[in-house]
Amino acid sequence: MSAVDVRFHMNATLLIVEDDEQMGGLLQRGFRDEGHTVVLLRTAKDALAALERTTFDAAAIDVMLPRMTGFELCRRIRSSGTTMPVILITARGAVEDRITGLDAGADDYLVKPFAFAELSARMRAHLRREMSARRPLQSGGVVLDTDAVRATVDGRLLPLSMKEFALLRLLMSRPRQTVSRLEILEEVWGSSHYFDPTLVDQYIRYLRKKMQAHECSLRILTIRGAGYQLDSSPAPP
Numbered sequence: 001m002s003a004v005d006v007r008f009h010m011n012a013t014l015l016i017v018e019d020d021e022q023m024g025g026l027l028q029r030g031f032r033d034e035g036h037t038v039v040l041l042r043t044a045k046d047a048l049a050a051l052e053r054t055t056f057d058a059a060a061i062d063v064m065l066p067r068m069t070g071f072e073l074c075r076r077i078r079s080s081g082t083t084m085p086v087i088l089i090t091a092r093g094a095v096e097d098r099i100t101g102l103d104a105g106a107d108d109y110l111v112k113p114f115a116f117a118e119l120s121a122r123m124r125a126h127l128r129r130e131m132s133a134r135r136p137l138q139s140g141g142v143v144l145d146t147d148a149v150r151a152t153v154d155g156r157l158l159p160l161s162m163k164e165f166a167l168l169r170l171l172m173s174r175p176r177q178t179v180s181r182l183e184i185l186e187e188v189w190g191s192s193h194y195f196d197p198t199l200v201d202q203y204i205r206y207l208r209k210k211m212q213a214h215e216c217s218l219r220i221l222t223i224r225g226a227g228y229q230l231d232s233s234p235a236p237p
Contacts, residue, residue, distance in 0.1 A: 012127055013037045015059040017047045019066055030116045044068035056084055058127055063090035071104045078105035085126035102190045137172040140218040140232035144169055153214045164207050171230040180227035204228060
């Protein structure tokens with residue numbers, strides 16, 4: 001791990017939203033012992049107020065909060081434009097609940113009871129990903145400003161949905177590499193277990209249509225039986 005990675009992780013500012021006093025205290029102490037700054041809050045209302053005052057690097061949010069669920073809190077976080085990693089933690093492990101959490105914008109979903117070491121490892125993985133994602137990506141005239149979640153083609157705006165942007169970012173971050181449908185589901189939708197792989201094909205079609213309409217020289221190649229690959233070489237005549 002580079003010096004930049006260590007500094008980022010050891011000084012991350014984390015938001016923990018947990019109304020159970022014992023569980024909240026355990027999470028707060030655990031992350032503080034790892035060197036993080038931790039803000040522990042009991043309600044979604046307090047969390048929303050804190051988000052207006054403080055920039056957090058990531059959040060762990062309990063689903064069963066009083067008056068406003070963790071699902072709704074996650075939706076509001078995403079609707080505000082905040083892209084920080086969000087891990088939902090809950091005793092509800094049904095498939096429907098996991099799908100609801102991921103659809104609400106969560107990056108991960110951890111079912112109680114769990115070992116703190118697992119939550120910590122997932123948090124580190126999401127922090128690494130988020131730090132890497134903040135670097136602008138550029139290829140074939142396309143520039144992805146990951147902080148502003150903005151894509152341009154030769155300086156012209158390329159309007160993309162959040163999922164389209166995340167999909168293009170993943171492909172651009174792996175130049176000349178084939179990315180499988182399952183990998184795309186894991187990275188963009190947060191799970192390869194609860195989503196049909198044909199969803200990837202659908203969003204690839206959306207992306208191709210928009211890129212072609214904006215005369216983008218980048219091409220998304222279908223690697224039969226393997227996945228997709230981004231190609232920046234000139235299209236054949």
